[in-house]
Every structure is written in C-alpha cells, then in structure tokens.
Amino acid sequence: MELLYSPLSPYVRKVMVVAHELGIADRIRTTRIDTRAERDRIVGSNPLGKIPALITGAGAVIYDSPVICEYLDAEHGGHRLLPANGARRWEILTRMALADGLMDAAILVRHERAREPAKRSDEWAAWQLAKVSAGLDALEARVDTFGDAIDLGQIAVVCAMGYMPLRLDELVGFPRWPGLRAWADRLGARDAFRRTVPVL
Ligand SMILES: N[C@@H](CCC(=O)N[C@@H](CS)C(=O)NCC(=O)O)C(=O)O
Structure with a gap:
C-alpha cells in the first residue's frame, strides 16, 4: 500500500497510528506530497487535492482519513479498533x-x-x-x-x-x-x- 502524506498533518498521523497499532505500518510505503506545489500529483488520486490518500495493493484509492482508518482496521486489522456494528x-x-x-x-x-x-x-x-x-x-x-x-x-x-x-x-x-x-x-x-x- 502507498500513503500520500505530508509530515505535520494530524489526519496522516491518525492513519499512521492506526497502522502501527495494527502492526501493518511496514506494509505502507509513504510518499510525501506538497499539496500546493504539487497539486497535479495529488488530484490524480484525490480530486479534492487533500492528503492523506491511500492507494491499496489492488490499486484502489481511498480517502479521507476516517475512511482510510476504517479500511485498515476492517480489511487488515480484524476490526480491532472499531467494532463492525453495535x-x-x-x-x-x-x-x-x-x-x-x-x-x-x-x-x-x-x-x-x-x-x-x-x-x-x-x-x-x-x-x-x-x-x-x-x-x-x-x-x-x-x-x-x-x-x-x-x-x-x-x-x-x-x-x-x-x-x-x-x-x-x-x-x-x-x-x-x-x-x-x-x-x-x-x-x-x-x-x-x-x-x-x-x-x-
Ligand atoms: N477530512 C480530511 C481532511 C484532510 C486535510 O484537510 N488535509 C490537509 C493537510 S492537513 C490538506 O491536504 N490540505 C490541502 C488542501 O486543502 O488543499 C481527512 O480527514 O483526511
């Protein structure tokens, strides 16, 4: 998986904390994006031009951070951080x-x-x-x-x-x-x- 990120973003940090808690951080390659200077690089993945955006192993793009967190937990974490219902x-x-x-x-x-x-x-x-x-x-x-x-x-x-x-x-x-x-x-x-x- 590839995570488009910028270093100070609290939304990105949330995603990375989730990845560490689930023990899958080493499966995420991080690509730093300057959302202003490199707008073209991010809008190809997220038309809103915002990070974080996650590109899955299957090539799908997932955003924004709550959706990425849910994706990681449901698909790679066995619902350890968010129950499936209730x-x-x-x-x-x-x-x-x-x-x-x-x-x-x-x-x-x-x-x-x-x-x-x-x-x-x-x-x-x-x-x-x-x-x-x-x-x-x-x-x-x-x-x-x-x-x-x-x-x-x-x-x-x-x-x-x-x-x-x-x-x-x-x-x-x-x-x-x-x-x-x-x-x-x-x-x-x-x-x-x-x-x-x-x-x-
Ligand atoms: N609701 C989004 C917010 C993401 C967001 O606002 N990211 C900022 C960086 S902290 C961004 O990419 N800003 C660039 C812009 O708005 O053009 C999420 O949770 O992922």
Missing part, C-alpha cells in the same frame, strides 16, 4: 468525528490568522476557536469514561491534541482541560504515538 461502533465513530472537527476548526483558525491583516476576519477566527473550545469542553466532561482502551475515537482525540498546540498558542498545555490533558499524555505514551510525534 452501539460502541457509533460511539467511537462519533468521537472520531468530534476529534476530526477539532482539527478542521484549528486549521481554519491558523489559516485565518496567517492572512494579511486587511483580509483577516477576527470574527471568523473566534467563531472557529469557539468550536475548538466547545469540543474540548465536551471531551473534558466525559474523559473519566474514556479509559485506556485503544480505538479509532481515542486515537483521533490524541492526534488532535498533539496537533492543536503546535498551531494555536492558547492551547499549549491545555490549561482549561487538565483531565483531558492527563488522559492524552497517558495514552500518548503508547509506542504508536511515540513513533509518529509531529516535529515542527
């Missing part, structure tokens, strides 16, 4: 959606702040940042129920938390979410996370 499946997928939404909102804040002042909307950045806060609040309120089991939802939350402080200074140390931070530090000590730590 209440737990929907709980895990919803937690992954929340974590992915945190990444999406954090990236929008970062892009907005990077614009030149005349084009920047502080209101839009604040609107997105409020989503980040609300998502973290919701996770903090339930973190006592998370436990240390590893699944797609827990992986996505740890990857979101690993990424956001790199881009949003106010999230360094997660001062308003101490329970969540302690939980993420604990889970983040697993080998799969340590092997995929984002480096600026």
Whole structure:
C-alpha cells in the first residue's frame, strides 16, 4: 500500500497510528506530497487535492482519513479498533468525528490568522476557536469514561491534541482541560504515538 502524506498533518498521523497499532505500518510505503506545489500529483488520486490518500495493493484509492482508518482496521486489522456494528461502533465513530472537527476548526483558525491583516476576519477566527473550545469542553466532561482502551475515537482525540498546540498558542498545555490533558499524555505514551510525534 502507498500513503500520500505530508509530515505535520494530524489526519496522516491518525492513519499512521492506526497502522502501527495494527502492526501493518511496514506494509505502507509513504510518499510525501506538497499539496500546493504539487497539486497535479495529488488530484490524480484525490480530486479534492487533500492528503492523506491511500492507494491499496489492488490499486484502489481511498480517502479521507476516517475512511482510510476504517479500511485498515476492517480489511487488515480484524476490526480491532472499531467494532463492525453495535452501539460502541457509533460511539467511537462519533468521537472520531468530534476529534476530526477539532482539527478542521484549528486549521481554519491558523489559516485565518496567517492572512494579511486587511483580509483577516477576527470574527471568523473566534467563531472557529469557539468550536475548538466547545469540543474540548465536551471531551473534558466525559474523559473519566474514556479509559485506556485503544480505538479509532481515542486515537483521533490524541492526534488532535498533539496537533492543536503546535498551531494555536492558547492551547499549549491545555490549561482549561487538565483531565483531558492527563488522559492524552497517558495514552500518548503508547509506542504508536511515540513513533509518529509531529516535529515542527
Ligand atoms: N477530512 C480530511 C481532511 C484532510 C486535510 O484537510 N488535509 C490537509 C493537510 S492537513 C490538506 O491536504 N490540505 C490541502 C488542501 O486543502 O488543499 C481527512 O480527514 O483526511
């Protein structure tokens, strides 16, 4: 399999953590793509021009990251990280959606702040940042129920938390979410996370 990736992407990290947890990372060849400078290379696989995209052994292209994670777990992992059905499946997928939404909102804040002042909307950045806060609040309120089991939802939350402080200074140390931070530090000590730590 081939994974089209860029190094800092939290969505890519999520896929690689899944691969490590399933013991199949060595079956994935990684190809680095600059989605801006090499647009033609990525749109041939994903018309949206986004990474990650996975090219399977059979030559099929799979995106986006939640679909890749499900594919790896179902086809190569025996449903170890996401049950095939039942209440737990929907709980895990919803937690992954929340974590992915945190990444999406954090990236929008970062892009907005990077614009030149005349084009920047502080209101839009604040609107997105409020989503980040609300998502973290919701996770903090339930973190006592998370436990240390590893699944797609827990992986996505740890990857979101690993990424956001790199881009949003106010999230360094997660001062308003101490329970969540302690939980993420604990889970983040697993080998799969340590092997995929984002480096600026
Ligand atoms: N929902 C997608 C989001 C992927 C995404 O936004 N990737 C970013 C890199 S972190 C990207 O490729 N951006 C390039 C672009 O939007 O043109 C997923 O989960 O895979």
